[in-house]
Amino acid sequence: MKIPELYEDYFAKRNFKNLTAIQDLTYESFLNKKDLLAMAPTGSGKTLAFSLPLVENIESRMGLQVIILEPSQELAVQVRDVLQPLLKLKDAKVMALTGGANTKRQVDKLKKEKPEVIVATIGRLNEMVDIGRVKLIKANTLVIDEADELLSNEKLESIRAITSRMKDDVHIAMFSATASPIFDELHKWFGRDFEVIDDRENQEYRRGIKHYFINATNNRNELIRKLAHDKKFQGIVFFNSSRQLHKTASDLNYKKTNYVMLDSKSSSQQRKDALTKFTTKKVNLLLTSDVAARGIDIPQTNTIINYMIPRSSEEYIHRSGRTGRMGRNGASITFGNDHDYRNFKNILAKDFDVKNVVINGEGEFVKSNKITRAAIAKKDEPKKKKRLRDQKNKGKRKTK
Numbered sequence: 001m002k003i004p005e006l007y008e009d010y011f012a013k014r015n016f017k018n019l020t021a022i023q024d025l026t027y028e029s030f031l032n033k034k035d036l037l038a039m040a041p042t043g044s045g046k047t048l049a050f051s052l053p054l055v056e057n058i059e060s061r062m063g064l065q066v067i068i069l070e071p072s073q074e075l076a077v078q079v080r081d082v083l084q085p086l087l088k089l090k091d092a093k094v095m096a097l098t099g100g101a102n103t104k105r106q107v108d109k110l111k112k113e114k115p116e117v118i119v120a121t122i123g124r125l126n127e128m129v130d131i132g133r134v135k136l137i138k139a140n141t142l143v144i145d146e147a148d149e150l151l152s153n154e155k156l157e158s159i160r161a162i163t164s165r166m167k168d169d170v171h172i173a174m175f176s177a178t179a180s181p182i183f184d185e186l187h188k189w190f191g192r193d194f195e196v197i198d199d200r201e202n203q204e205y206r207r208g209i210k211h212y213f214i215n216a217t218n219n220r221n222e223l224i225r226k227l228a229h230d231k232k233f234q235g236i237v238f239f240n241s242s243r244q245l246h247k248t249a250s251d252l253n254y255k256k257t258n259y260v261m262l263d264s265k266s267s268s269q270q271r272k273d274a275l276t277k278f279t280t281k282k283v284n285l286l287l288t289s290d291v292a293a294r295g296i297d298i299p300q301t302n303t304i305i306n307y308m309i310p311r312s313s314e315e316y317i318h319r320s321g322r323t324g325r326m327g328r329n330g331a332s333i334t335f336g337n338d339h340d341y342r343n344f345k346n347i348l349a350k351d352f353d354v355k356n357v358v359i360n361g362e363g364e365f366v367k368s369n370k371i372t373r374a375a376i377a378k379k380d381e382p383k384k385k386k387r388l389r390d391q392k393n394k395g396k397r398k399t400k
Contacts, residue, residue, distance in 0.1 A: 001027060006056060006089060019052075020045035021204070025197050026173075027053050033141070033171040035192055040199040041206050042177045042321020047082050047297075050143050050173055055083070057141070058116050060091040064135065066117040067166075068143040069159070071150055071294050073098040073121060073268060074275060078297060079145065080119045092116040097134075099124045100268035107133050122150070122158050129165065136165040146294050147174035148314065151182045151189075160189060177321060178314040209324035209332055211352045212365055213344060216335040220307060221248055223335070223359060225257050227303065228285045230363050234278075235303035236286045238319050240311060248307065249287055262288035294318060299325050306334040313348045320352075331365075 001024040003011050011017075019027065022040035029036050030053035040046055054066055070076040080096040087094050093113050097106055097120040106124075110133055118125070118134065128134040142163065144150050150159060151174075163170065172190065176183075179200070186194050216223055227233050239245040242263055249261055260274035260283045278286045279298050304323045310316040316334075323330030334344060334354075345354045357365040 004052065004056065007052065007086070010085070010089065020049075021202050022046055022197070022199050023049040023052065025199060026050070029195055029197070030054070030173055031056060033057070035171065035194045036173040036197065037147070037183060037186065037194045038173070038175050038197045038199075039179060040175075040177065041203060042318060043206060043297075043325040043327075044199070044202070044204075046145075046175045046177070047079055050145070050175060051079075051083055051086055054117070054141065054143070055086045055090055055092075058087065058090050058092045060116070061114075062116065063114060064116060064118065064138045066141045066143065067125070067136065067139045067162075068117065068119040068145060069125070069150055069162070070119060070121060071146045073100055074262075074271065074296055075146070075294055076119045076121055077272075083117060083119070087117065094119060096120070097124045097128055098268065100271075103127070107131075110134070122155060122162070125162065126158065129162075136162065137167060139166060139170065141171040141173070142166060144172065144174045147176040148178050148180035148183075149294060151180060156182065156189065163190065178317055204327065206321070206324055206327075208327055208329040209320060210330070210365075211320070211349060211354045212331060212333045212357045213341050213354050214333060214335055214357060214359065215337060215341065215368065217337060220335050221251050221255075224248075224285070224305065225252065225255060226359060226363060227305075228257055228259070233303060234281065234284050234300050235305060236288060236298075236301055236322055237305040237307055238310075239287065239289055239307045242289055244307065245287055245289055252285075252287075257285070258283050259285040259287055262286065264289060290315065290319070296322060297325060298322070299328065301325075302328075302330050304330070304332045306332075309334060309336050309340045309344055310348060313350070316348050 001019050003016065003019065022038060022044050026036060026038045026049050030050060038046070038049065058065060068079060070079060076096045076098045080094050083094045093115040094117040095109060095113060095115040097118055099121050125134065129136055144159065163172070174194070214223065224237060227235060239248070242265065245261070245263060249259065252259055260277050262271055262274050274286065277283045281300065301323045304320050306316070306319060310319060320332035323332060336344060341356060356368045358368050360366045
């Protein structure tokens with residue numbers, strides 16, 4: 001499918017010539033307001049898949065028409081930024097409502113701007129609804145992005161509470177990179193049938209990602225420091241726990257390694273500042289929990305590191321999807337031990353070609369069976385120490 005006429009000039013300036021597969025597959029269904037569940041790999045363009053038809057359906061200055069739900073503050077702001085220039089083509093506005101931001105300021109902005117589209121996190125949206133600042137009954141479309149997470153057990157009831165306050169015939173569209181058991185029960189929970197479009201097998205936009213496993217125990221921080229000192233490196237390190245994140249951050253800070261950090265306990269401004277420094281390449285290392293794994297699009301990210309084995313294959317897919325976006329090259333690295341490697345390769349990353357590697361003295365990934373740790377240590381050994389060791393060995397040989 002060609003670029004719709006409304007966007008021809010806009011995308012021509014950005015050298016965007018064709019829709020991606022998921023954008024093409026979902027366009028007509030969304031435009032015709034069919035209830036929809038769309039699944040496609042990370043980095044395949046799902047945000048534009050709902051944004052393009054959504055904007056076409058917008059009526060300028062007719063009040064709130066669309067609610068988009070996102071799992072994190074960062075993703076809500078990112079989606080808002082994608083929509084802003086597109087909605088200007090229809091003389092319409094979009095606003096992000098996120099937790100952590102100043103509530104009074106958001107209330108004042110709602111009154112002043114009267115946006116046609118609201119991108120929100122669940123908690124802040126419910127807060128605005130409860131105080132009467134957002135009238136859900138006015139909206140005719142609900143987009144549930146990252147649906148596998150937003151429809152999880154602890155959030156499903158909140159989503160249903162939101163839909164119960166909307167029109168009976170509200171158009172619902174869900175987008176996700178991974179499947180979920182809840183997707184088989186959508187009729188039960190929402191009382192309607194959904195058209196399912198599943199393009200997850202299409203790996204066209206992820207072919208540039210190489211998957212590596214590194215046997216590491218006590219030297220993980222040193223490996224991160226080694227990678228971060230490469231000028232070409234621009235990477236995100238994911239942690240399974242906030243405690244491990246802060247412990248590693250403290251160690252890197254002690255050893256004077258520059259980094260920024262995203263944590264659920266950080267304020268909105270701290271998180272914004274961290275992302276700004278990383279996206280503008282003022283800092284090339286970002287430490288985070290899974291708050292940044294969902295949908296965040298930072299094109300220059302070329303390396304993803306799992307400090308520990310991810311807890312599920314879905315988690316690995318979402319994390320590794322932060323690199324190699326839209327066919328670019330990238331590396332997804334996972335740290336662990338021998339036991340971890342077997343579980344990781346056979347269960348968590350069974351759909352990927354995972355190479356067991358080490359990092360040599362030049363910072364290159366080399367197959368672990370072709371280079372030993374002793375060889376690496378010897379290569380990295382200071383020259384002076386190496387000379388003393390060689391002299392000592394030479395003396396022993398002469399004695400013999």
